[in-house]
Amino acid sequence: MIDTTTADGTADGTTTGSATDAPGLVLRLDAPAGTWTDAFPVGNGRLGAMVRGGTDHERLHVNDDACWSGAPLDGPPQPVGPLPAGGAPEVVRRARELLAAGDPLAAEAELARLQSGWVQAYQPLVDVLLDQPEAAGGTGYRRTLDLGTGVVTTGWRSGAGAAWRQDVLVSHPDGALLLERTGPAADAQVRLTTPHPWATAPATPPAPGSDPAPGDGTAPDPRAAVVVATVDMPAHVLPDWVQAPDPVRYGGPAVHAAVALAVLVDGPGASARVVDDVVEVRGARRVRVLLTTASDHDTATGTLHGDRPRVTADALASLGRALADVEGIAARHVADHAALMGRVHLELTDVPVPDLPLDARLVRHARGEADPHLAVLAFQHGRYLTVAGSRPGTLPLNLQGIWNDRVRPPWSSNYTININTEMNYWPTLVGDLAECHEPLLGWLDRLAVAGAGTARTLYDVGGWVAHHNSDPWCFTGPTGRGQDSASWSSWPLGGAWLARHVVDHHDWTGDVDALRRHWPVVRGAARAVLDLLVELPDGTLGTSPATSPENLYLLPDGRPASVSVSTTADLAIVRDLLEHVRRLAPVVGDRDEDLRADVDGALDRLPTERVGADGRLAEWHTDVADAEPGHRHQSHLYRVFPGTSLDPDTAPGLAAAATRTLDARGPDSTGWSLAWRLALRARLRDPAGVATLVDAFLHPVDADRGEGLGDPPDGGRRGGVYRSLLCAHPPFQIDGNLGFTAGVAEALVQAHHRGADGVREVHLLPALPAVWPTGRVQGLRLRGGLRLADLRWRDGRVVRAVLTADRPGVVDVREGDARRHVTLRPGVPVVVVGE
Structure with a gap:
C-alpha cells in the first residue's frame, strides 16, 4: 500500500496529512x-x-x-495563394486598400490567400x-x-x-x-x-x-x-x-x-x-x-x-x-x-465540508445550496494541474494539459494563443509555482525564432509574429487552406500577447537574468507590431487589417464580417507591449535608441479605448452591431485583465464601460470564458459579479438534464465543469481550470497598481464575494517580489495580514478606504493589519 501521508506545512506551522485526514x-x-x-x-x-x-x-x-x-518544419508556413507578383505582403496591402474602400468581405477573401494549413x-x-x-x-x-x-x-x-x-x-x-x-x-x-x-x-x-x-x-x-x-x-x-x-x-x-x-x-x-x-x-x-x-x-x-x-x-x-x-x-x-x-493554503468557510461525493456536491450547489469549499477545491485543482502538467524541461500545457485520449482531439489539443495558452499560465506565478512557468518561456524562445520567418514572408516586417494556433514545431502562420474564418486566422498578434509572460515573470520574481535571457521574445514582438502599424486618415497609428479574435460584427445590410481597422483588442495589446518595452529596456541594458524612439513615437499616436454610444467599452473602430452579443471572447478588455492598466482607480469611466460590456455578454458562456470573466470582474472590483461567475463555472455540465438543473439558454451547451471538476468548454479544456484559480486570487488580493509616488499598492480583499465572509489564504506570490504570508478575514473584513518581500521596499497596503505605507525588508514578515 502506498503511504501518501505528508507534512504539508503552512505559514503558521499547521499541517495536513493523508487523503483521509485532509x-x-x-x-x-x-x-x-x-x-x-x-x-x-x-x-x-x-x-x-x-x-x-x-x-x-x-x-x-x-x-x-x-x-x-508531425515533425519539425522546413521553414515558414507557405501561403496557399495564389499570390500576386508582390507576394504575401502585396496581399496584405490589397486587403488594407479594400478596407479603406469600405469592403471588408473582399478584404477577408484576399487575406484567405495567406492561409497555410494547420498545426499538428x-x-x-x-x-x-x-x-x-x-x-x-x-x-x-x-x-x-x-x-x-x-x-x-x-x-x-x-x-x-x-x-x-x-x-x-x-x-x-x-x-x-x-x-x-x-x-x-x-x-x-x-x-x-x-x-x-x-x-x-x-x-x-x-x-x-x-x-x-x-x-x-x-x-x-x-x-x-x-x-x-x-x-x-x-x-x-x-x-x-x-x-x-x-x-x-x-x-x-x-x-x-x-x-x-x-x-x-x-x-x-x-x-x-x-x-x-x-x-x-x-x-x-x-x-x-x-x-x-x-x-x-x-x-x-x-x-x-x-x-x-x-x-x-x-x-x-x-x-x-x-x-x-x-x-x-x-x-x-x-x-x-x-x-x-x-506553498499556498486557502480556506473560504469555517463550516464542515459536506461528506458527499463531488458530483452530488456540484448538483446541490447548482440548486442553490451554499458550498464555498467547492471554490477552494477548484482553486487548488488549478494549481494541481499546473504541478502535474508543467515542469522544467517539458513542453508547455496545451489545450488539454498533458491529458488526451484521441488521435484527433478537439482543436488538435494545440496551443491556441489568442487566449487559451496564455490563460493556462495565469495562476502559475500568483500560485507560487514559478518553476512551472519555465516550459512556456523556453518554448517562446523557439517560437520567436520561427515567427521571424513568418514576419518577413507574410508582412515584410522585422521581429516575429505568430497567429492564433501553434504546436511544438512552432507553426506561426494563419491556419486554413483558404476556407478558415478570418475572425481567427487573420490575427498576427499571438506573439505580442505571449510576450507578456516574459514581462510577468520578471514583475513577479525580479529575475533579471531570466528577463535578459528571454528579452528577444519581447523585443522581437515589439519590433513586429511597430512595423505593422499604419497611419490612419485621422493621423493616429493603428492596425489594418485587424480583427477582434474570433468575433464578428454586422454590416449595414446584416451580413457578418470580421476584418476591420484598429480593433480595440489590437490597440490594447500593442500599447501594453510597447509600454513594457519602454519600462524594461533599461533593466536589461537594451540601449537601442532607434527602438526607444519608435516606441515613444508610437505610444504618442496610439488611441486608447473608447466608450461606445451604448455605454460599453467599444470593441470595433466604429460603433457597429454585434453578430453574437454574448460572444465568448472579450479581447477588447485586455488592459483590464490580463493587462494592468484599466481599473476603477486608473480609468473609472473605461472601467465602468468594461463592466457594462460584461453585463451585456450575459451570464453563460464556455467554461474558459467564464474563468476569464471571473478575473475581469475581480479586477473591476465587482464582488457580486465574482460570486455569480464562481457559481456559473462550478455548474455540472454533465448533470443538467439528469438532475433537473435545466437546459442551457437557446438550446446551446453551457460551460462549467464535469463531475471530475475538469473544465468543460464543452468539450474539456484545461484553461478554464487554470483561469479560475487566477480569478479567485484576484478577488482576494491585487498588487498590479502603483500610485503617483511609484509605491506599489497591495489591495486586500478587493472583490470578496459576500458568500465568503470568513476565510484565510497563505502563500500567494504578488508582483514586486512580494508574498502574502497570511491573510485572514471575518465578516468580510481583514483581521490579520502578513507580508514578506524578496527585496527591500515600501508598499501601500489598502483595505477598503484604509491605507498604510509599510517598509519591508527581505525575508522579514511584517504584520500589516492586525496584531
Whole structure:
C-alpha cells in the first residue's frame, strides 16, 4: 500500500496529512469513471495518465508530452495563394486598400490567400489495461484524487466481501508511473494497447548483450515481468473539424516513442510472466505496475534524433532506475509534489465540508445550496494541474494539459494563443509555482525564432509574429487552406500577447537574468507590431487589417464580417507591449535608441479605448452591431485583465464601460470564458459579479438534464465543469481550470497598481464575494517580489495580514478606504493589519 501521508506545512506551522485526514484537498467520486472526463488526472509534467478507477477492469490512459503528430518544419508556413507578383505582403496591402474602400468581405477573401494549413495534434500514447475478475464489485466504492499528494486512491469491496485498494501516481523524481493494487490473492492480466500501429509490439526485452529469450518469455525472477513496445506517431493529423480524406496519415517523419512496463507481484507463490504480449499474474496479493516512456523528440530544441534503438534503450534505462528503489518511489513523489502544492493554503468557510461525493456536491450547489469549499477545491485543482502538467524541461500545457485520449482531439489539443495558452499560465506565478512557468518561456524562445520567418514572408516586417494556433514545431502562420474564418486566422498578434509572460515573470520574481535571457521574445514582438502599424486618415497609428479574435460584427445590410481597422483588442495589446518595452529596456541594458524612439513615437499616436454610444467599452473602430452579443471572447478588455492598466482607480469611466460590456455578454458562456470573466470582474472590483461567475463555472455540465438543473439558454451547451471538476468548454479544456484559480486570487488580493509616488499598492480583499465572509489564504506570490504570508478575514473584513518581500521596499497596503505605507525588508514578515 502506498503511504501518501505528508507534512504539508503552512505559514503558521499547521499541517495536513493523508487523503483521509485532509478532506479539504480531496476530490471524491463514488463510482468508477464512465467517461474519460470522469477520470482523475495524474502527471509529472512529461508523463500523464487518466485514472478511471475500475475494479475488475482498470484502464489508465497514458500520454507523453513529446508525442505529437508531425515533425519539425522546413521553414515558414507557405501561403496557399495564389499570390500576386508582390507576394504575401502585396496581399496584405490589397486587403488594407479594400478596407479603406469600405469592403471588408473582399478584404477577408484576399487575406484567405495567406492561409497555410494547420498545426499538428497532440497524441495519446498507450492505455494500460489491468483485468482482475476476482476484484469485481462496488460495495463501499470510493475514488479520490488527493490534490496535496498527487495520488489517486480507489477503495472497494468485491462481490465476495474482500477489501481492495488501488493507488496510482506519476513521479517527477523517478520519471515513472506507478500503479499499486492490493487485495486477497488473485490472478490478473496486464497489457498495453495503443490507437496507433505498433512499430514493435509489446514483448520481453532481451538481456543486454544476449539474444532474445526463447520460449514464453518468463522473467528470471518469477515475481517480475517486463515488456517494451514502440510506437510511431502519425506524420500528419488534420483538425477534427476538417472534413477531408485520410485525415490521419502514418509514414514519413514523425515522433518515435517507446514504452517500458514492469509488473511486480507479491504473495506466497505469486508469479508474473509474459505470454505473447500480455503479462499473466497468478496468485498475487499485491500487483505493482511501473511504466516509463521515451521518444526521439527533443522538446527543448523541437528536433527528432531518429535513433530508434536509443529510444528503446532510454525507456528501459528509465525503468531500470525506477526499479532500483521501487519501494521509495511513492515517498519521493509525495515529498516532491507536496513541496509545491503546500506553498499556498486557502480556506473560504469555517463550516464542515459536506461528506458527499463531488458530483452530488456540484448538483446541490447548482440548486442553490451554499458550498464555498467547492471554490477552494477548484482553486487548488488549478494549481494541481499546473504541478502535474508543467515542469522544467517539458513542453508547455496545451489545450488539454498533458491529458488526451484521441488521435484527433478537439482543436488538435494545440496551443491556441489568442487566449487559451496564455490563460493556462495565469495562476502559475500568483500560485507560487514559478518553476512551472519555465516550459512556456523556453518554448517562446523557439517560437520567436520561427515567427521571424513568418514576419518577413507574410508582412515584410522585422521581429516575429505568430497567429492564433501553434504546436511544438512552432507553426506561426494563419491556419486554413483558404476556407478558415478570418475572425481567427487573420490575427498576427499571438506573439505580442505571449510576450507578456516574459514581462510577468520578471514583475513577479525580479529575475533579471531570466528577463535578459528571454528579452528577444519581447523585443522581437515589439519590433513586429511597430512595423505593422499604419497611419490612419485621422493621423493616429493603428492596425489594418485587424480583427477582434474570433468575433464578428454586422454590416449595414446584416451580413457578418470580421476584418476591420484598429480593433480595440489590437490597440490594447500593442500599447501594453510597447509600454513594457519602454519600462524594461533599461533593466536589461537594451540601449537601442532607434527602438526607444519608435516606441515613444508610437505610444504618442496610439488611441486608447473608447466608450461606445451604448455605454460599453467599444470593441470595433466604429460603433457597429454585434453578430453574437454574448460572444465568448472579450479581447477588447485586455488592459483590464490580463493587462494592468484599466481599473476603477486608473480609468473609472473605461472601467465602468468594461463592466457594462460584461453585463451585456450575459451570464453563460464556455467554461474558459467564464474563468476569464471571473478575473475581469475581480479586477473591476465587482464582488457580486465574482460570486455569480464562481457559481456559473462550478455548474455540472454533465448533470443538467439528469438532475433537473435545466437546459442551457437557446438550446446551446453551457460551460462549467464535469463531475471530475475538469473544465468543460464543452468539450474539456484545461484553461478554464487554470483561469479560475487566477480569478479567485484576484478577488482576494491585487498588487498590479502603483500610485503617483511609484509605491506599489497591495489591495486586500478587493472583490470578496459576500458568500465568503470568513476565510484565510497563505502563500500567494504578488508582483514586486512580494508574498502574502497570511491573510485572514471575518465578516468580510481583514483581521490579520502578513507580508514578506524578496527585496527591500515600501508598499501601500489598502483595505477598503484604509491605507498604510509599510517598509519591508527581505525575508522579514511584517504584520500589516492586525496584531
